Amino acid sequence: MKTSGSLENIRKFRADVEQCMKCGFCGYFCPVYRESRMEKGLARGKNQLIKATLTGEQGLTRGFYEAIDNCLLCKTCVQYCPAKTRIDRAVTAARADYAADAGLPLAKSLVLRFVLPNRRLFGAALRFASWFQHVLPGSGGRFRHLPHFLAALGAGRTIPEIAPRFLRSLLPENNPAPGPARRRVAFFPGCAAEFVFPETAAMLVRTLNGLGCDVVLDRRQGCCGAAAYFSGDFETGRRLARKNVSALEGYDSIVTGCATCGAGLREYAVYLAGDAAEKRRLEAFASRVADFSEFVVMLLSENAGGLQLNPGFEGRKATWHDPCHLSRHQEIREQPRKILKAVAGLEFVEMPGADRCCGLGGSFSITHFEASKRIADLKAESIAASGANLVVTACPGCIIQLRDAISRRRMKVEVAHIGELFSVKGAARADNPG
Amino acid sequence: MAFSEIIDSLVRIAGRENVLTEDEDRRVYSYDATSQWKAMPDAVVFPANTGQVEGIVRLADAKGVPLTPRGGGTNVSGGSVPIRGGIALVMTKMNRILSVEPENLSARVEAGAVLMDLQGALAARKLIFPPDPQSFLGATLGGIIAENAGGPVCVKYGVTKQYILGIKAVIPAAGRAVEFGGVTVKNVVGYDLVSLITGSEGTLGVITEAVLRLMPLPAARKTLLALFDDLPKAGEAVGMVFDSGTVPAKIELLDNWVIRSINRTAGMKLPENAAAMLMFELDGRPEAVESDAAKVMRVCMAAGATGTTAAGNDAEALSWWRARSAGFAAVFSAAPTVLAEDVTVPRSRMPEFIRKVTGICKTMGLEVTVIGHAGDGNLHPSVLTDQKNAAHFEKAKIAVDRIVEAAIEFGGVLSGEHGIGLEKMKFMRRTQDPFFIEAMKQIKKTFDPRGIMNPGKIWED
């Protein structure tokens, strides 16, 4: 057995690690466990293994890694745990200690360290799939630990096209509001909006313009780093965090349309601070981050009446899928529903289990492909049960996963980002960007 | 035969992916929900059907390998901890609800089905399986039957054994699955072996399926709270409620420790200085529920409650019961080691007994919380201690001895619902007739001559 590494992070999150009282209630909620029915996949099992590293009983072994790798970080266990155990923190900390001790698998570290931080290279890599496989030796030609939305590209899912023009060639750096501006905000597109959904991102920017915001697409920002540090590569996470924080901390608000980026930016403070001063700086940064729907509702002062439905969505029956990174990581549940209920021309229905994880969970969708698909199937069943013909959400990863599950089942349901649905009344419509 | 050959045989029976032997896989089957019992199995096996269980039991029996069944691992008695090593037989993959028959008010399930999943499937047909151990999110029907679990509604509905019509179990002596009982409520064909297997804690055989007796979902339910400035006074109120001719579905007792805990974790706003709270649920026809509720509140006030209140709607009631459940769960982890008792005394002696328990702990300088299913005198006095602090732990153990002795003296029993397992084993000889223990040993020999089933539990060898 390998000896334990420094356990620096596990120690730091000791309170979370030791909180679990083994009641087993999480068995009903943990999507991974509900598929595998094996304790090592259960929140309780993961937590007990992590706890056992502190007494020296458990080493940072390959088997240990399998347990902590087998987690969506969906926080469903956290939501329902009677002891309020934050398994996501214990797992993330354990991943970091494992990575520091054993190193990340080669393919993963190559992508996380070199490709993602460098957008030009990343863009090129995506264009040339063959070259991509070349940077992923030993991964069997499959993508590992890419940003959540891109992880889904491997393993036989319906693959979204890489956009012909990336966001930064679609929009300028400064996008002023048409009239007098009420505020100046930074827009954080994240990799998905940059490379795969730039048109949607452009619509979000227009909506913010319409609501009186000067929107800056600060060219100094980069990948949010969630994919890296949620999978334990704190070093890359720190590098990206520092880059984004120094680029964006001067803005009053940093708005993103990507639930994962939002969670990633906000949680820098939880995991990545080197010292107390940096922690304060990251916390201050986190307090400026806003999700798009949260921000829009705030601007409309809790009244979404100033929005109008874009053509094509008229008369649709819409339901909302809560991305884990939005609902449980950022506690944003009401705002998107407010918008969907207020915009005239749309019928809103709740699906059963709207906040159940779609099963993507970043690299989980690759490393645990079958389980990921089965979890997505459950979501597709919920959608079908709601009778909706439009699923609205706010996370590119979820969008890809849901589209795939829906098309596999040949359901006649469209999946859209909430920002595609509406524009601001009276403002120039945003369906024709660029 | 080397253990590796046993592993090979297990793999042939259950398939490679269902036999685990890595350290980590064994470690996560070394515990249950207690704080102090732990032992690693040598192998973990997940059977997919009764046929595989038969193969595994025959193999273990032939080789004399200990075999410990496990469901959700939520028991609080050390029951599923494989204390002698061997095979952990984990039933969680056999989790189907095989049939629901509304016209017979019955359902057939596999042993690994989780209670909450069953209740979900039944609710759609306006049916319930009454036993409600508060671990329903994790406990399996197999574990519930093996522990003869109870829960808050036992006050009115009784415990698990009243709701088991039939059991299919693989018995080592038979070398195969045997059907006990049947599907009818009336059945007096010979000895009642269904009841014998119910509560046998995995020591007689492996339950693979069960036929359950169901009830229609009550038309109405109402939840009430009553607060008290004195713990025994709450105990007295319980007696007075029964005396008034009302049988609530649930009566739960929460002490000050739990009240403060749920204020913290569930955001409830109960008075921090309340010494005790009773939670009632009334069910039945809507009019009856309303008038009973009014009566219970009146009786509580007459018994000296400082206040009573009713949940405004089902959602509020649910949130209160969730909080109660979380509060109880919190007790089991309130300290590094928690000695959670499960004694049960006649309802009429409850106030006296509570006084005795708090007295014992106070004079010994120990922290204790007293919670429980007050409606049936089943209390969980839990002494907070730390195994690593030898002196403190010794003192705590002495306190527990005295609590148990007091319960027996008051005409009560050692365990109301959690079972004996490892945790209560040491009290058996002291509290039970020697013939009773001897008879159990003989029964075990008849079912399990080589003693492979969950060895080392219930009685000390």
Ligand SMILES: Cc1cc2nc3c(=O)[nH]c(=O)nc-3n(C[C@H](O)[C@H](O)[C@H](O)COP(=O)(O)OP(=O)(O)OC[C@H]3O[C@@H](n4cnc5c(N)ncnc54)[C@H](O)[C@@H]3O)c2cc1C
């Ligand atoms: C927070 C909390 C609250 C609880 N509340 C209650 C309560 O209100 N009432 C109550 O009675 N209990 C309660 N319990 C205790 C526990 O949940 C019950 O004992 C439950 O019945 C155990 O079910 P399980 O599936 O988890 O079984 P396990 O813990 O896995 O096993 C329990 C015992 O059953 C045996 N067993 C399991 N499956 C089988 C099988 N298929 N065949 C043969 N033997 C088997 C095991 O060997 C073991 O001896 C609570 C526990 C917790 C943690």
Ligand code: SF4
């Ligand atoms: S993580 Fe929470 S719900 Fe799961 S066993 Fe631990 S305390 Fe219970």
Ligand code: SF4
């Ligand atoms: S975060 Fe999600 S996948 Fe991970 S243990 Fe919790 S419930 Fe399971």
